[in-house]
Amino acid sequence: MSEEGLSRYVFPPSLVSRADISRLARELENLENEVEAQRVRGAEKAGYHLPAFSTPFAEFLDQNKLDVTDAQTRMHLTRDLRALKDKTPIIHLTFATDANPVILQQLTEWIREQIHPQALLSIGLQPGLVGGVYVRTPNKVHDFSFKAMLEEKHSVMLKELDGLNGR
Amino acid sequence: MTTWWLIFILGTLTAVFFGFIWIVVTLSRLGGGGKVGGKRSTEDLNKSYSDIVEEDATHLFNKEFREELRNRGRLRFEKIIDENAMFLKQDLDMTIAQLNEYMKKQISSKLEQEFAAYSKAMGEAQELAIDSLKKTATDVEQQRNAMVDAMQKEVTARETAMIDVYQENMAKIIEHYLQSSLGETIDLNSQLPYIIARMEENKKDMVEDMRL
Numbered sequence: 001m002s003e004e005g006l007s008r009y010v011f012p013p014s015l016v017s018r019a020d021i022s023r024l025a026r027e028l029e030n031l032e033n034e035v036e037a038q039r040v041r042g043a044e045k046a047g048y049h050l051p052a053f054s055t056p057f058a059e060f061l062d063q064n065k066l067d068v069t070d071a072q073t074r075m076h077l078t079r080d081l082r083a084l085k086d087k088t089p090i091i092h093l094t095f096a097t098d099a100n101p102v103i104l105q106q107l108t109e110w111i112r113e114q115i116h117p118q119a120l121l122s123i124g125l126q127p128g129l130v131g132g133v134y135v136r137t138p139n140k141v142h143d144f145s146f147k148a149m150l151e152e153k154h155s156v157m158l159k160e161l162d163g164l165n166g167r
Numbered sequence: 168m169t170t171w172w173l174i175f176i177l178g179t180l181t182a183v184f185f186g187f188i189w190i191v192v193t194l195s196r197l198g199g200g201g202k203v204g205g206k207r208s209t210e211d212l213n214k215s216y217s218d219i220v221e222e223d224a225t226h227l228f229n230k231e232f233r234e235e236l237r238n239r240g241r242l243r244f245e246k247i248i249d250e251n252a253m254f255l256k257q258d259l260d261m262t263i264a265q266l267n268e269y270m271k272k273q274i275s276s277k278l279e280q281e282f283a284a285y286s287k288a289m290g291e292a293q294e295l296a297i298d299s300l301k302k303t304a305t306d307v308e309q310q311r312n313a314m315v316d317a318m319q320k321e322v323t324a325r326e327t328a329m330i331d332v333y334q335e336n337m338a339k340i341i342e343h344y345l346q347s348s349l350g351e352t353i354d355l356n357s358q359l360p361y362i363i364a365r366m367e368e369n370k371k372d373m374v375e376d377m378r379l
Binding site (some may be wrong): 036046089091095097099100103106107110111114116119131132133135137138139140142157160162 | 227334353355358359361362363365366367369370372373374376377
């Protein structure tokens with residue numbers, strides 16, 4: 001399938017990282033096995049008893065208007081999720097402290113609105129950053145950490161300190 | 168009592184002496200009357216006088232009288248010895264007293280000399296000790312001043328070095344300070360506006376990089 005076909009998928013805010021895509025694919029695979037088992041037992045399509053979906057999977061199906069009771073849809077989705085897992089661009093974000101899911105969802109929403117609609121995040125932790133965030137896109141690095149800010153202001157601090165010492 | 172005895176003896180001897188003189192004078196007068204046959208009678212007379220004197224002497228200095236004289240002489244001798252012993256004792260006591268006084272004076276003089284020498288030596292030793300202490304105090308003061316100067320220089324050098332290091336590592340120090348003091352207190356909620364603002368500033372670069 002072409003990348004234009006993959007771009008039609010809308011990622012919900014709860015779908016943050018590549019691991020979430022893998023979790024969707026695994027959940028879809030479990031669903032496929034369950035439906036196949038029910039089909040073998042002679043159940044009709046309308047009478048499939050579907051298991052409870054996780055929130056990201058349910059939101060993904062809802063926002064993309066997918067009917068997983070349809071075998072063709074499940075087959076295409078399985079294929080597309082594998083492709084999305086490998087081809088979706090990833091932005092690495094490194095924080096000084098642990099980022100809670102709420103913050104990550106807010107950042108994900110902003111990034112998908114402003115940067116890329118299908119961007120996934122890879123979260124790292126580096127206390128030496130003090131604060132802010134260290135952003136790494138596929139080819140560039142953007143250091144928005146307090147550490148970088150302090151290093152930028154190093155000359156200013158030296159100048160101020162020299163002024164205090166009367167040099 | 169002894170004096171009376173002595174007077175008595177002397178009186179007796181004097182009476183005997185004058186009696187003897189009287190007898191001699193009388194016999195001389197009697198002998199002057201016959202010159203021829205006189206030589207023989209004179210010799211007889213002398214002989215008879217000698218016998219008489221001898222007999223009187225024997226009669227006068229008999230055994231009892233000699234014993235009496237011996238006792239008196241012994242007593243006298245003992246008295247003289249006692250007196251001499253007393254005089255000797257007095258002289259000896261006086262000599263001992265003088266000797267003690269002399270010894271006291273000599274010992275006092277010697278002790279005074281020794282004490283004077285001792286005091287002088289003590290004074291000299293005290294002066295030496297005071298001089299030594301003054302010198303030591305001066306040395307200690309000099310060393311203290313030198314140490315103060317050295318420590319002052321060292322402190323100044325260290326202060327300068329620390330300031331230099333502090334200035335050179337200001338970013339790291341502040342980073343460490345902020346990390347230790349604020350790292351756990353500033354959560355991402357408060358940082359989120361800053362993060363989004365910085366990403367907004369660099370949104371163009373990030374979008375172009377994601378399109379590639």
